[in-house]
Amino acid sequence: MSFGVLLGVLVILLILSGFFSMAETSMMALNRYRLKHLVAQKQPGALLTTRLLAQTDRLLGVLLLGNNFINAAAASLVTVLAVRLVGTGELAITLATASVTLVILIFSEITPKIIGATYAERIALRCSFVLRPLLWLFSPIIWFVNLFVRALLRLAGLHTPPDLLSPDLSLEELRILVLEGGHFIAPKHQNILLNLLGLRDITVDDVMTPRNQIEGIDLEGTLEEVHRQLATSNHTIQLLYRGNADDVAGLVHVRKVFSQAYSGILTWEDLKAVMQPAYFIPAGTPLLTQLQQFQESRNKVGLVVDEYGELQGLVSMEDILEEIVGEFGVSSPHHQSHFTREKNDTVLVEGVCPLRDLNRKLGTHFNLEGPRTLNGLILETLEDIPEPGTSLKIDGYPIEIIQTQDRMVRVARLTLGAGRST
Numbered sequence: 001m002s003f004g005v006l007l008g009v010l011v012i013l014l015i016l017s018g019f020f021s022m023a024e025t026s027m028m029a030l031n032r033y034r035l036k037h038l039v040a041q042k043q044p045g046a047l048l049t050t051r052l053l054a055q056t057d058r059l060l061g062v063l064l065l066g067n068n069f070i071n072a073a074a075a076s077l078v079t080v081l082a083v084r085l086v087g088t089g090e091l092a093i094t095l096a097t098a099s100v101t102l103v104i105l106i107f108s109e110i111t112p113k114i115i116g117a118t119y120a121e122r123i124a125l126r127c128s129f130v131l132r133p134l135l136w137l138f139s140p141i142i143w144f145v146n147l148f149v150r151a152l153l154r155l156a157g158l159h160t161p162p163d164l165l166s167p168d169l170s171l172e173e174l175r176i177l178v179l180e181g182g183h184f185i186a187p188k189h190q191n192i193l194l195n196l197l198g199l200r201d202i203t204v205d206d207v208m209t210p211r212n213q214i215e216g217i218d219l220e221g222t223l224e225e226v227h228r229q230l231a232t233s234n235h236t237i238q239l240l241y242r243g244n245a246d247d248v249a250g251l252v253h254v255r256k257v258f259s260q261a262y263s264g265i266l267t268w269e270d271l272k273a274v275m276q277p278a279y280f281i282p283a284g285t286p287l288l289t290q291l292q293q294f295q296e297s298r299n300k301v302g303l304v305v306d307e308y309g310e311l312q313g314l315v316s317m318e319d320i321l322e323e324i325v326g327e328f329g330v331s332s333p334h335h336q337s338h339f340t341r342e343k344n345d346t347v348l349v350e351g352v353c354p355l356r357d358l359n360r361k362l363g364t365h366f367n368l369e370g371p372r373t374l375n376g377l378i379l380e381t382l383e384d385i386p387e388p389g390t391s392l393k394i395d396g397y398p399i400e401i402i403q404t405q406d407r408m409v410r411v412a413r414l415t416l417g418a419g420r421s422t
Helices: 003-029 032-040 044-053 056-086 090-118 120-137 139-155 171-183 187-201 223-231 254-263 268-273 287-297 317-325 355-362 374-382
Strands: 216-218 237-242 244-253 280-282 301-305 311-316 339-341 346-350 391-394 397-405 408-415
Touching: 003 044, 003 056, 003 090, 003 120, 032 044, 032 120, 044 056, 044 120, 056 090, 056 120, 056 139, 090 120, 120 139, 171 187, 187 287, 187 317, 216 223, 223 254, 237 311, 244 254, 244 301, 244 311, 254 268, 287 317, 311 317, 339 355, 355 374, 374 391, 374 397, 374 408
Parallel strands: 216 237, 280 301
Antiparallel strands: 237 244, 301 311, 339 346, 346 408, 391 397, 397 408
16 A cells, blocks of 8 residues: 555544544533433434443443554554654654654544533534444444453452443532532522522521520410510410410410400400410421421421420421521511621621521621520630620630620620631
């Protein structure tokens, strides 16, 4: 064969080698979830690609068989061309080796693989129409080669290659996937998805109204006290109890008795007639679990109790939904902000403010594994009830005690702009 023909054959071999390299990279880099979407739309290329990826060992067999066979042929051809040009000496072999390595690396490996990774979907769907016949044509050779491959994998204690169409995603990987999809998801929707994924890490203790903030009616009191309580109520749900909050009788919606209480004709019988039985929730119940239980029991409000049956707080369906979609409004005292911004990056914070709200609304990074409120965090850190004017630093944030009352911190000044890094 003439030198020109050999050179032409070499160019063809390099192009074919580049095709197999490009096909291999595009198949492996193809977005599997995007592929499933295309399959649902019944695109022919997507259906064919799915069948190829469902048999990973055979697909890799035909790709590597073609690539290595062509690269070996190209190397031999370059050696022949080098011998014709400079003879059969050691210099010819050295030049041939260096030349074939450089040419294959540039034209048949790196460049095609970059193209395959950049346009994975477009290339993989088109290459599948070529790879499918090749897979059928070389199936006997691939089957024979895979016998040795499977034997080696078994000796090494490894399983056969998994199905690349169904990669398992952990919760953290799914969270990263939502974050990476920010260009395609509206920020509000992205926050909802992230909050929903985080429900497993949040319990009813994190979102409940604490016991000392629950408004209630003592059934052993007088009707005048009941009328006064209903008239000044800040919440739509009132706890009914006998003597103390641990002896719960039930719950009542203020709107059901408001007109009677306002008219002054409310009786004990009227109150008990609209009373709903209490629905108890064990402390530490994950929010996602409690959301499902609310759906199954058709309850919207529950009382959180500890292992001894003592009342810890009150949680509602609205509290859980707010963790997902954000607050619905600030019209009621239950939803009033627990902090007031000052100048110079300082904020006045109520002691009952949950640390989760501080982290979410102010961008702080307080540890959430211990106390749940700012008051609890300060008391745990100092191991004492501080006096007004006391200053301390927690998680890098300077905190000044402004007001204390009833053995708790009522108001503290928090300085932002610091953090764990300090």
